[in-house]
Amino acid sequence: MSEAGGSGGANVSHPEDSGGADELEAEWVRGQARGVLAPGLYLVATPIGNLEDMTLRGLRVLREVDRVACEDTRQTAKLLHHYGIRTPTVSYHRHNEAGRAAELVLELVGGARIAVVSDAGTPGIADPGGEIVRAAVAAGVAVYPVPGANAVVSALIASGLEMGDGFAFHGFLPAKAGARRSVLEGLLRAMREAGGSGKGGSGEGGRGAAPVQVFYETPHRMLEALGDVEAVFGAAHPVVVARELTKLHEEFLRGTVGEVRAELTGRESVRGEMVLLLGGAVDAVAGESVTVAAAVRALVAGGVEEKEALKRVARERGMGKSEAYREWQRGRGR
Ligand code: SAM
Numbered sequence: 001m002s003e004a005g006g007s008g009g010a011n012v013s014h015p016e017d018s019g020g021a022d023e024l025e026a027e028w029v030r031g032q033a034r035g036v037l038a039p040g041l042y043l044v045a046t047p048i049g050n051l052e053d054m055t056l057r058g059l060r061v062l063r064e065v066d067r068v069a070c071e072d073t074r075q076t077a078k079l080l081h082h083y084g085i086r087t088p089t090v091s092y093h094r095h096n097e098a099g100r101a102a103e104l105v106l107e108l109v110g111g112a113r114i115a116v117v118s119d120a121g122t123p124g125i126a127d128p129g130g131e132i133v134r135a136a137v138a139a140g141v142a143v144y145p146v147p148g149a150n151a152v153v154s155a156l157i158a159s160g161l162e163m164g165d166g167f168a169f170h171g172f173l174p175a176k177a178g179a180r181r182s183v184l185e186g187l188l189r190a191m192r193e194a195g196g197s198g199k200g201g202s203g204e205g206g207r208g209a210a211p212v213q214v215f216y217e218t219p220h221r222m223l224e225a226l227g228d229v230e231a232v233f234g235a236a237h238p239v240v241v242a243r244e245l246t247k248l249h250e251e252f253l254r255g256t257v258g259e260v261r262a263e264l265t266g267r268e269s270v271r272g273e274m275v276l277l278l279g280g281a282v283d284a285v286a287g288e289s290v291t292v293a294a295a296v297r298a299l300v301a302g303g304v305e306e307k308e309a310l311k312r313v314a315r316e317r318g319m320g321k322s323e324a325y326r327e328w329q330r331g332r333g334r
Pocket of ligand 1: 048049118120121122123124125126127149150151152215216217218242243244245246247273274275
């Protein structure tokens with residue numbers, strides 16, 4: 001077990017333990033005056049739209065570290081400038097992640113304090129950050145999360161979807177249609193197994209809903225993605241598209257996938273940053289629009305033998321063997 005860790009000199013007592021907001025503020029001011037930040041790696045969340053979502057601790061850390069490793073130094077310069085922070089920056093992005101992580105860890109081992117930020121939100125969540133954390137952990141360097149804005153959690157908590165057993169975050173859906181369909185088909189299968197079997201999907205509360213499924217999606221692919229969700233899960237499946245979170249034009253499109261798709265299709269253009277959430281409950285009717293052949297293909301792609309896959313699909317759909325066989329033959333070429 002690794003021992004590296006701790007509060008990174010940014011330890012603030014809990015209001016309940018210490019007499020409330022005044023004490024919290026006093027502790028924060030004392031921390032400011034001390035100006036001591038423990039050596040280590042700080043993963044600092046930055047706003048996803050609204051600059052007020054930058055936390056007090058995040059600002060202090062950005063001010064006090066030796067340098068800030070940024071996904072895009074120009075983007076972070078705007079944030080630092082806004083808050084009058086002059087800490088030197090260094091680039092740390094997808095294309096130099098491994099090399100830069102090794103360099104920075106050498107500095108960390110020597111006692112440096114380094115913050116990592118992405119362009120927006122929480123580093124390491126569909127953003128650079130993971131590589132340097134693993135390297136730091138391997139080198140025995142302390143790693144401190146400095147939490148704050150994140151699009152997944154913001155979308156989820158305001159979505160209104162029944163969370164049942166929680167949520168599953170998948171990052172971005174594949175850009176290519178075939179791969180996207182396969183991912184969605186696999187997901188539907190897993191959700192059915194979890195929710196339908198009563199083994200793992202019913203949760204302690206016995207609510208039976210599989211976790212809400214959360215994806216990041218680009219605006220130019222959102223309609224295609226919704227089309228695939230509709231084809232795989234059926235037009236009645238509940239979804240939420242959370243747009244422009246924390247920004248001026250923040251919007252939640254809630255409804256069935258058919259309704260949300262129709263709403264977005266009717267717009268002149270689909271713009272802004274978006275999170276796509278799928279309700280976790282799949283009823284027996286969901287996914288009927290997936291052909292038997294497609295369902296068999298998805299199982300085979302997951303390593304199930306073809307004959308067994310056909311048997312399972314027939315069983316799941318309550319079809320007789322010969323009916324399922326005929327359906328399968330019909331859909332094979334498609
Ligand atoms: N690390 C970030 C986080 O913690 O949320 C996510 C970075 S990822 C490269 C960018 C994607 O996050 C966008 O394409 C969008 O799907 C989602 N996203 C980021 N900001 C958002 C916002 N304000 N509203 C809705 N979605 C957002």
